[in-house]
Amino acid sequence: MLKLTKKADYGLMALKYLAEHPEIPALSAKDVADAYGIPAQLLAKILQRLTKVGLLRSHAGMNGGYTLARDASQISAFEVIHAIDGPLFITSCFKGAKSCDLTSNCTIKEPLARVNETIAGVLKSISIHDLAEREHALLQSESQKLITLTL
Template identity: 35%
Template structure:
């Protein structure tokens, strides 16, 4: 459903949100921790920075940090910044010309679930996900 860049971007911002850290975090550190190529991760963070979700700073004490609080950034914001809005507006199979007049085989089914999925992503913040991740870790260690 998502591109690899989007999957990695979601993992990276969720990792950052779970750190509960206010300063810059090295992209190299994030890449090593999540086993994601640093050059690929850098391109992902460029998109997130261009979308106003992240700030970046070059140099030895640089890295990336949230431009807004994780309570204000939704999964939808991250997905659209990396993959664009097509998942929520275009044919799920990517078929040209798919629409009400000439629907693809999945059109009617996707039309029913597209908005609920969009709403789920739009109503779930990075802070929500970080809390859930923390709760899951606590359950595993108990």
Template identity: 30%
Template structure:
């Protein structure tokens, strides 16, 4: 699975909105998160269409979350900007023509990704804590080690 820049920026912008005490302009969000402004505008449009954020027009306009942060998952945000979470050759696993063990593997992958992203809310991220089952994955042996190099992934030159 690959997390796009668009998805990461969308999550970062959304988490910023959790702690905002007022609506934020796209310029404020772009500056605070270091997101290219034009790119952020497209992201915010997608998030608005998906009902993750709402926008207000006018002098005091800007963006805010469309519903409480504990009800918005990371999966909601990623789907809003990138579509389905797991694709195999540009298809959802459930739409694939193949069957058998390989299809079961792709379905298991999708279930695993969903288990992490659908059970982690924007509120969790804003609070600086992950759900227990996600935190356990982070703390599992080898989670921070790249399997092809045995280097820790928290070094500047890592690739997953």
């Protein structure tokens, strides 16, 4: 079963929180961690990673913290997950040519590739702004596409 890691979940939550509070110049990892009851040290490492890949900006100093590097509507859930967890694969056969002994006889690789691409497409279509605005119409619509996907 495809499942987000805690780190990816925390990363999405953090960016959502930053998008929900544009009036605050910068928020610390502790501010965000306290808001969600998650470990501050772990979140700090996640935010550093997101800064390194250009999704966040880090601001030093007494009133320092983190801000979104781009508008929330221009950052996708896929980007956040990819930055934290790496490429998205629903099975190991998509990781490389030698990751599966059955590749030459496999009859499900192509259908599963379509599922993988669909999931990635849905995640790319969901922005941090969508998450922050709680607009579930987009999420429900895209989720319905996954449910009705035929292999």
